[in-house]
Amino acid sequence: MRVEGLSVGFPAADGGAAASGPGAGTATVRAVDGLSFTLEPGAALGIVGESGSGKSTVAFALLDLHRGTGAQVSGVVRVAGRDVLTADDAGLRRIRGGVAAMVFQDPLSSLDPYLAIGDQIAEVYRVHHRGASRRAARARAVEVLDRVGIPDAARRSRSRPHEFSGGMRQRALIAMALSCEPRLLIADEPTTALDVTVQAQILALLAELRAETGMGLLLVTHDLGVAASSVDDLLVMRAGRAVERGPVHAVLSAPREPYTRALLAAVPRVEQARGDRAPALVPAPAESRSEAGATAETAPEPAAEAAPAGEPKAAASDTADTGPAGPTPTTAAAADREASGAAEPELLLEVDGLRREFGKRRARTVAVDDVSLTLRAGETLGVVGESGSGKTTLGRMIVRLLEPSGGSLRYRGREIGGLRERQLRPFRSELQMVFQDPVASLNPRRSIGESIADPLRAAGKLTGPEIVARVRGLLERVGLDPDWYHRYPHEFSGGQRQRVGIARALAPEPRLIVCDEPVSALDVTTQAQIVRLLGDLQRELGLALIFIAHDLAVVRQVSDRVAVMRGGRIVEEGETDAVYDDPHHPYTRSLLAAVPLLAGAERPVEAVSSERVEAVV
Template sequence: MTNRSLVAVDGLTVAFPAGPGAGDGLVRAVDGLSFTLPPGGSLGIVGESGSGKSTAAYALLGLHRGTGAHVTGSVTVAGHDVTAAGEAELRRLRGGAAAMVFQDPLSSLDPYQAVGDQIAEVYRVHRKDASRRAARARATEVLDRVGIPDAARRARSRPHEFSGGMRQRALIAMALACEPRLLVADEPTTALDVTVQAQILGLLRELRAETGMGLILVTHDLGVAAGSVDELLVMKDGRAVEHAPVHEVLDAPRETYTRDLLAAVPRVNVRREGIRTPTGDDTVLLEAAGLRREFGRGKRAVTAVDGVSLTVRAGETVGVVGESGSGKTTLGRMLVRLLEPTGGELRYRGRDIGGLKERELRSFRSELQMVFQDPVSSLNPRRSIGESIADPLRAAGKLGEAQITARVRELLERVGLDPGSYHRYPHEFSGGQRQRVGIARALAPEPKLIVCDEPVSALDVTTQAQVVRLLGELQRDLGLALVFIAHDLAVVRQVSDRLIVMRGGKIVEEGPADAVYERPRHAYTQGLLAAVPVPEAPRGPAADTARRSPAA
């Protein structure tokens, strides 16, 4: 350790009580972690969910205080001994010398307070002599710096009036308000589409170059880390398994775990394995013609989907990609009639279902199912997973309770979960396991077509690969047709036979997946593909300039 380090971590251990039924011991989320970061340096902390990445990041700012966590070891940040600091010193550190950007900006911002007021409040806490006017001016200044258009006006907006990318920029602006020496970014791009993700990462590089601040980037995406940091620290089960310059880790990883992480990263330039082979059944299951959906009325009406036409055949996968706001999710919900179209036609097996009322739709519900993006909000936290999976079976009214229970246990096993977990609740499962529960529920009524809406967007790369592999196996075994909606073009390529690219509610390009990926015709598609991060370290002087600040 050196006194010149911006961050010095030595033997950090963070343990939590095991909880009821798990014994009286402690669970070590971080176990003996040590690393340093020089002034102006940048470090990526990567690993699977549960590896301890975020727990370690929180410890840098003393955010485990008051949570029941047992923290030992030494953490020094910008000259502050975090583990020994009192509350007053920690308040000076947080937002002043060091700041954090959290994964979910919507839950990190006060929904009732204007964004500019929230930034101004942070500024006045650390600049005691600042007037309200000066704080508001500073809020506008940093919002403008992070690329919020018409910053003075948007400073008066509340978080729900910002897009996901703009909210993330607002959080970065708040973190920058007091010119910190260290920025800790915890999965800052996880739920963003590729172009907004590229903008946020570019912004972080620019800010480092201008201010000389250090950066610790926590991410499960090695492609995101590759072009953003100087060094990588790979974590597994709370421990550091590899720590080296980014090009060494990516080019010649020493540890098997690191090699497995790299192998699990989907590549946008790699063709899908096992393209669907003709089965003799080329039935058109679902057909949309001129599908349209508007929200609101009159001059305030917003057209989310504007004249979309597509077909989905038995056993094929149609990928749907586009930026946030392109209409992907609205289209998916209309295809399974969770939203009623305001125009156009929607036919299932030749039957017009676009205008059917709920009672008339019941006979189709079993054949058209959906897997939602967020399994946490789509599962009832007060009901066991077994009960949630059983719901569509009970609604069909064709099986007795014993048969339903047996079917649910069979489904749990089919998606790779323990059938004995029938009576467990959603909070007792990891993100990937909850997504498997969502898939099991969609499979319960034996559908012919499943719409998957961003089913892997919040999962780490190895869990993503497992869920994608599971969907492929189910499709082959059960003859399912899939509509796979995602903003991650690399993931979509691994599953799709055909691809649809949406922008502004319209289809701008479509065709066989490999043809669109390898020979995109539309400039928008070309831009999306160019923005996809790759798990390869940049080379040459330009790459060094992009990653490093003058102080590095």
Template sequence: MGADTDLRTGTDTGTRTDLVTVSDLTVDFPVGEGRFVRAVEALSLSLPDGGALGVVGESGSGKSTVAAALLGLHRDTGARVSGTVRVAGTDPLTAEGAELRRLRGGLAAMVFQDPLSALDPYYAVGDQIAEVYRVHHPDASRRAARARAVAVLDRVGIPDAARRSRARPHEFSGGMRQRTLIAMALACEPRLLVADEPTTALDVTVQAQILDLLHGLRAETGMGLLLVTHDLGVVAGSVDEVLVMKDGRAVERGPVAAVLGAPKEAYTAALLAAVPRVEAASAPVRTDGAVADGDEPPLLAVRALRKEFGRGRRATVAVDGVDLTLRAGEALGVVGESGSGKTTLGRMVTGLLTPTAGEIRHGGVPAHGLRRDVQMVFQDPASSLNPRRSIGESVADPLRAAGALTDAEIRVRVRGLLAQVGLDPEAYHRYPHEFSGGQRQRVGIARALAPEPRLLVCDEPVSALDVTTQAQIVELLGRLRRELGLALLFIAHDLAVVRQVSDRVAVMRRGAVVEQGPVDRVYGAPEHPYTRALLAAVPVLDPAGAAQRRAQRLESASA
């Protein structure tokens, strides 16, 4: 494998044998008519046996492209790949037949970002893991493969593994599906685990559990870890070294404490500056439409709100007796784990769901059904926009439904909305797939603004975005609040983002609000144990602090 540079010390390692060696890797993707776009350029890295390397950067920086190259996943895709890649002595770019099968799943295994799309919805999770095991152990019986599947599910913390192994992916929570993917990756005891954004869509407590699990598995098995993420808080407590990428190139690399604590490159410093801090006091947002007090009724008042799905004994209570108020121009954050009822609450406020019991009032008037002055910004802009219609037509839909403007007036209004959210008005005729994730979210915000609402319900609007894009969307929402006097009901599992955005915060657990109040008070002196647990699970940028928090979580779990 030859000489390389030790990422810990920056010194020549001479003839050190590494688990992974990448030299001058360049990857170009076809974009039609003989044209290519460069995703990775002349990248070199190494990873020793048992080491952990974090690869970080914005969306489009080439992180996932590098991860896929380690398993030869660009082959037969039309991509042009050059350079040298070695994983435990195997070249994934040229290996064939049995050697390639041995690499994929045997020597190295990958945990993908979206477990729901990576798992087959038709088959039980245990059967899927058993199938992977038998591919690499053809002499194993069905019973042995089944026993192995149960063993690895138990190893990653799936309760009652033998019974739950017969469940299908949709019967698992997001965190349990991610654990299942990790179990599948561990089935053949690989020397390298490649984890591509394994915690992106998970709430803070489940994210902490997954990261603790990876840390424990590394200690137990001695496997190497290549962790791809845009969240620098995730790498702080999970890896030994970090590689920062931008536009397909390596910008900076070194020990995680050195890179995060004293970055040498301006781009790394900018990434760190964009990371929201849960400990940072919120800055008040002044809006022309804010109502501090007085006799005017709240813009939104929720009383004893309840939502049940199903009937009778089998009914599931999603929201249970919630009381909230929100005044004009104010921002109320709603936080909690997945399944806490946050999204259900938001959908009832917008009229997308009908409450089972309780009352919703807008401006003192009982609310019934959908309202123009309350609009929603959805979590996934890619799925909430029609891929067959231009963004201009999607933004125009609420205006056409109102019927008050001519087609010419609508086009002018839509172009103004696109400019208001920071997009080129001339992009009217372009389609959603031609935009980045952050740009698509701006389109979703423009569409929500079209009916001139007084209240925006934002449901996890930045959960899948990298830190710089996330910061841009948060800044945009703050500017819109100032300019338009908008009120926000901001639903998120990211407590640091909620602190940036909100004046007050409500903490939900199992459908109920367990604590609420001014955001600085709740974050600074939480009263409820659940709130304290959520705050303790938030990643920190200090590796020593992250290790201390992990030790505290493990101590609490064993108590």
């Protein structure tokens, strides 16, 4: 692949200033600006940067997926010697899939929900092999599914996407891309929503395919740990431009540019104890009020454009409220209590033998099985585990979005596990949840102000003007402009939408918030902002948090205690640093061993083979 002077512009949503260069005179947002790079056969190039830096826009332009969208694309893109941007539709179809293939970020939205996985792969194969029979295409589908590690591939090829787990869907998408043996694979955030063990499997699969076929790989990711273990060279992007490029270990171990150093400083480290982390070079939540609400799909995230390319968002010395790393609020409070002999905080939550089943008889699935835990006011409990371990089901039962099948669930001493909806109303305001996907949890037809106001209107305690004033105050508290009350979800970036979700959870003045993967799809700097925001709110309001995540490094930095779930059960629980530094259960050790590390980092524990884990469990 050879890319020269690639630029991509989109029509500005609000008629902003026109971009310079090609297309000048029309109001556009420049998402990619003069990018150039090459990729040799068999090599792997990683593109990293914050949300809105232009990474995915570049990936789409490499196969001219912007064609027909109104985007202004200029420059030269050659794949295997063929000019992608000037190719006619027939030539472009021959390039896509046959010469270069793409793995998209969200496999569930990329697969047809009505068709069997094998039929979808067979369809792709027949498009590029006109003479292939249906039987041959089906056989090829089974072959590539087996190649990417789908067990019992012949039978599972007849399954539909919803019958696959997240990791299996991602494998199926990779199988589809490989069905025609492309010379180049473009992977756009292929492991973003996957737990650490499935992520490790996908990355190992990509490395194995490169070694076997000599395929080139272009990996787009915001996870620097993933890039460190998967590519040869690294390209760092900011505001649509290349900030730094070089061998991956050189860039990560000795970055030349301040912006690259800022990105690395914001990465949570699984090997670091909570008090050892250096201050992140990211803006405080209040600073994000200057962010413009650009469309997430078409424009760089405004926070990433606040300074010229090549400069960090904020240097350590420039960020007034970013002091040296120290104890978290709850840890400091615990130290103060110990010194003064003060009483323990109120016991908010007691879970005893909680269980949840889905389905009936032979089709019955036990999602949560005999889980017991406690949570005090002002405390953060981290919950980690693989996809399907029961984390989200447990969180939904705690806030009573799901009814437990058995066990006891007590909030402030009162049993709420078996209460009906009418009986639950007095508790609804005190038990809230921040959902994993803010796009899916916000109504696209209602303004964000109205969505935040919903729980206040349901309570019926405030007048209309009082509700508006409170919502504006909540927007300001989470670092958003109060004047954005009437804007809609699509006008915000991913990090901004997550802030809206947090504001909505805060509206009824809760005492306990369950955060379900609140930072899983965010880049490291936005992730650091959200984590710091939650910490600040916890200190100010005395909130208790249950932090559900598959990112073990983030959980270590935010949690007082951690519970490790597997197969619906808690297999290990304890003080966070104690569990991370000296895990007793082999499953916990396997999770920690699967976390991708940056250059020079040392694993907190030795690796444990999956066979050993299965044998012990």
